[in-house]
Amino acid sequence: MTVLPRHPSTPAPVIAHRPRHDLPALVGNTPVVFIGAPLADEGRGFWAKLEAFNPGGIKDRAALHVTAAARRRGVLAPGAPIVESTSGTMGLGLALAGIVYGHPVTLVSDPGMEPMMRRMLTAYGATVDVVRQPHPVGGWQQARRDRVAELQARSPGTWCPDQYHNPDNPAGYAGLADELVTQLGAVDVLVCAVGTGGHSAGIHARLRQWCPGVQLVGVDSVGSAIFGQPARPRLMRGLGSSILPSNVDYAAFSEVHWVAAPEAVWSARALAASGYVTGGWSVGAIALVAGWLARTRPAGTRIAAVFPDGPHRYTGTVFNDSYCRRNGLLAGPPPQLPDTISHPTQREVTRWARCTTVTAPARPQ
Structure with missing residues (x-):
């Protein structure tokens, strides 16, 4: 951007916006870090892909x-x-x-x-x-x-990306999958939060080209309609949905977990206190599930969890004691094991739960 010298009494010049084609180089090639205790047992853990290292996030x-x-x-x-x-x-x-x-x-x-x-x-x-x-x-x-x-x-001519239904959305994450393979060599289990469905579908589709047997585990919010539970008001943002996005690749998931807000808060804070690396609602929920997978899958299973962003935007919520007390979010450690239901419509879940039957819910007429 060009800045013109001016006399203090003259108005600032109007500078025409110029596209910045150098900025995309700042996106991608984000690091991975190994996460162990307290989310996983001693000697076990998972690899977290830190998308907070992009300028704005994943x-x-x-x-x-x-x-x-x-x-x-x-x-x-x-x-x-x-x-x-x-x-x-x-x-x-x-x-x-x-x-x-x-x-x-x-x-x-x-x-x-x-x-x-x-x-x-x-x-x-x-x-x-x-x-x-x-x-x-x-x-x-x-x-x-x-x-x-x-x-x-x-305003005719205005364009909406429609992140919930645009098939170009998943395709934008192919590079992230390539980075994981370069960094980890192979991935056995991919853990992703699900909101629009874009990054879980796009990363998994590309990752299967490198690792044909990779399993996809989805992490949703209690009160989200994506996987067939009833839609309820939710504190957590960034994962879950009250509508059914077309970009969710239901057939790709081997299982789905629903996590409640207090459980995500505990996990995000535990990450911060133990390893400095953390994030907000999505990261807390993902880490809780990935840690359980690391404890229960065979030793040597390579688990990659995608952390969509960092902690900074959550200083008024997840990391604010007054907010958390006001909303009943400081309930202590979550259960060691999730509840298990046989089908998403079996019953409404209110705490951490999992289901290995993943089907697309019927869409409203």
């Missing part, structure tokens, strides 16, 4: 990929606006993509977005539009999507 990969693909196909014209629904991480990725390719970005969120996240998105040049009421059936996510459709109708 969804930088997808945001850049879907934006570039839309531009190639001509559905996103040069300089046209981008609008999307987000709880935060995809918003950071799209703010990056907007700067890289020269597009104004509007992000539709809800009151649950952390103040820090909203301020950072604004600082990165995005407009943040907040819906005020949840949809009666689809919750905040559907309310946000309805608002996106309204904004698109008002």
